[in-house]
Amino acid sequence: MTYRAGIVGCGRIGCGFDDDPRRGYVSTHAGAYTRTTGIELAALCDLDEEKLERYGEKFSVPGRYTDFAQMFAAEKLDIVSICTLSATHLEIARAAVESGAKAIFCEKPIAESLSAADEMIRLCAEHNVVLLIDHQRRFDPFHQRIAAFLREGGLGRVQQVTCYYTAGVANTGTHLFDLLRFYLGDVKWVEGRISANASSSNADPNIDGWLGFSDGAVAAIQACDARAYTIFEIHLLGTKGRLRVTSHGFSAEFEEVRDSGRYSGYRELFPSTLPIDADRPHEVMLNGVAHLLDCMETGRNPVSSGEDGRAALEVICGISQSALECGSRVEMPLTGASLHIASK
Ligand SMILES: NC(=O)c1ccc[n+]([C@@H]2O[C@H](COP(=O)([O-])OP(=O)(O)OC[C@H]3O[C@@H](n4cnc5c(N)ncnc54)[C@H](O)[C@@H]3O)[C@@H](O)[C@H]2O)c1
Known part of the structure; x- marks a missing residue:
């Protein structure tokens, strides 16, 4: 079976990092999908038409969209990568889940607030969608x-x-x-x-x-x-x-x-001597996509789950709250945290 993948956001992590000749490993979602057997990179979406054309050509992707809702309606994607800034992750995830996607590979931080992260996790669990967060060292x-x-x-x-x-x-x-x-x-x-x-x-x-x-x-x-x-x-x-x-x-x-x-x-x-070999290739994106496929096919829990992504966000919110309170100790789990973070 071949899964149809699409990427929302054709910036650095979506498509662009692989333009860098110094990176000795696959560094983008597009690079990983196009090198993975069993996946066809069917569509790209970006508000920026120039990037869309450039990476559409580079990765030979037929479907090119400036509106993710149109892409989801037209392309029947199995796998969706969310490679936009965190404030947009929830609305893209919701549209992907509602369109019938089976898996979401979402960039970090998972969301801009804990409530948005909770909603993404809930939506994916309710629709049996694999949610993998790209904290890529875990791969x-x-x-x-x-x-x-x-x-x-x-x-x-x-x-x-x-x-x-x-x-x-x-x-x-x-x-x-x-x-x-x-x-x-x-x-x-x-x-x-x-x-x-x-x-x-x-x-x-x-x-x-x-x-x-x-x-x-x-x-x-x-x-x-x-x-x-x-x-x-x-x-x-x-x-x-x-x-x-x-x-x-x-x-x-x-x-x-x-x-x-x-x-x-x-x-x-x-x-x-560390009893662990550091010299092997660190193919985190290829491994991440292979792991996503494995989770889709076996029902295994992702090694970097929505809950893990939320937990990292909770630390960001907690340490930010503490900094606002001149360093006071903030206990986890946070209760009633309404902080919104800003991040790439
Ligand atoms: N896992 C990693 O190691 C890693 C590395 C870099 C970036 N990131 C994360 O990836 C995300 C993107 O970062 P980046 O550096 O690639 O940003 P970027 O600005 O290079 O790319 C984001 C792209 O998304 C597009 N976009 C924004 N809103 C859109 C929308 N509604 N529909 C379609 N396209 C839209 C923009 O036009 C832009 O091309 C961020 O969450 C960032 O934290 C993760």
């Missing part, structure tokens, strides 16, 4: 192995975590909070402060802060100036060693605890 076996390594106690008790990110608590923070949840489990509380380091958007500030996890681990969140360079790192200090996830999650460094050569009776961290 990478490298991060899956790190999560398992932590779960199995490879690092001992995680005693401190420090994270560095740029470009907005919603835009990049959603990836960071989701990956921390993937590694460490549910977030119990958050504290935040507006960072002195600029974000790439005034509407989506950088926030420094703390996240407390249900098993007692605590993570410091540190924002850096997006104009200087881009960074995404997670440093985990366990009782048995230190793991630094570096290079935007493409590599990692591992140190283990041994007797100190410097001081008698003390132990220190020494460079060691």
Whole structure:
């Protein structure tokens, strides 16, 4: 069987990132669909006709629309990618579900508010539609192995975590909070402060802060100036060693605890070999689409579900609320949160 896929939003993640010759892996929804057996990329939609034509030609897509409702009515799509900004995700998801789509591959953050995320999750559950959120490191076996390594106690008790990110608590923070949840489990509380380091958007500030996890681990969140360079790192200090996830999650460094050569009776961290191979290809978009197909065909729960997307959004809302209240501790789950976030 061949599934018919369509993409709403032919910007960077929808179609454009694959124009970058430095990206050594498939980086867009269009690139992943056109390389996946069992999927035909049947239609594209964008308000911008120039992009529509450019990527329609590049990916040989016959259906081209400026109105997603017209696309859904005409194309009978099985799979819909939502690659527009988060404020539009709910209305596109609703139209996709009502048109009979079987799966939605939705960009992050899932939505602009918790109530919109709840409605997307409800609609998809009611109509038996697979909802996969593109927190794409979850599709990478490298991060899956790190999560398992932590779960199995490879690092001992995680005693401190420090994270560095740029470009907005919603835009990049959603990836960071989701990956921390993937590694460490549910977030119990958050504290935040507006960072002195600029974000790439005034509407989506950088926030420094703390996240407390249900098993007692605590993570410091540190924002850096997006104009200087881009960074995404997670440093985990366990009782048995230190793991630094570096290079935007493409590599990692591992140190283990041994007797100190410097001081008698003390132990220190020494460079060691991570028992996880970071050099394999990080084909997150191809893996994401393969996983979407698997969920459609087996009924399996997505590794990056609507609920996971909502949980990352809840942390964004909580830490933003705390920053508005000068860093006061905000407990999870949030009650009555009416915050609307702005994000790419
Ligand atoms: N998962 C990732 O790693 C990743 C990376 C980049 C962006 N994103 C997310 O993807 C989304 C899009 O980001 P981007 O950087 O590609 O943005 P972009 O601005 O490059 O592209 C968005 C496109 O959507 C189109 N659009 C907007 N409203 C529309 C509508 N109603 N109907 C049809 N088309 C419409 C715009 O014309 C534009 O071409 C955001 O939610 C962003 O956070 C995710």
